[in-house]
Amino acid sequence: MPELPEVEVIRAGLAEHVVDRTLSDVEVLHPRAVRRYVPGPEDFRARLLGERVEAVRRRGKYLWLELDSGTAVLGHLGMSGQLRVQPAGTPDEKHLRVRMRFADGGDELRFVDQRTFGGLQVTDLRPTQGGQVPAEIVHIARDPVDPDFRAEDVVRALRARRSEVKRGLLDQSLVSGIGNIYADEALWRARLHGTCPTWRLTRKQGQVLFHAVAEVLDEALAAGGTSFDALYVNVNGRSGYFSRALAVYGRDGQPCERCAALIRREVFMNRSSYFCPTCQPRPRSSRRARGTPPHTARP
């Protein structure tokens, strides 16, 4: 599953190749690739013909082409979906699902998806705070890489919750684009345990945490800045960042870079959480907080 850095690289690459071009033909080679578009493949094609691509946008891990009629093509990459730009006449990929041709006769945009968990759909744009977003993802909050992201607003919203810090970081309605790995790395940098109650977070701790989140994502973007061409070959969800630079994720039993205590792994929200038991002490009340209804957990 591609993470935010890969999706951003794809967005930038697509923007370079398809913006200001007009769609002249759309071929749906596998109906499953447009299954989320209820009116079906024929209608999908009809709605796109003659449309000009105005922009390629992203929110969290969602990507869409903004069209001049005010609609959009929303892409879900799923596990194996790829959006490729290929010179016209390039032999079809084995798992080519949708082909878009442009009026200028230049490079085609292709949606290739081996496992067909991903797909494309035509959708309407809805105004949200500071921008238009496909109707399906209006509930997805801005990500920390978004120029209009306001950390102080998110910190305020997080502190108003009766939850745990890591749960908040992974909640796409609060902040998007922070996967499990980034959450663990940012928590380690901010010296916070993931089960720290959100309502006990100080404003300062919140600032430190989101500064760490931004740092981790920026570094991942820089290190994972794989070229768009390389992504044609393989978008496998592992940027260069994942194999380098990780301080805690996947390092259980190894010494913490800061204090040499051994990194621990525990199960959290059905996934693994990694943390340093010394730098990120478990909050004393977290066991009680987990088992107590939110309204009574407030101190």
Ligand SMILES: [Zn+2]
């Ligand atoms: Zn440590």
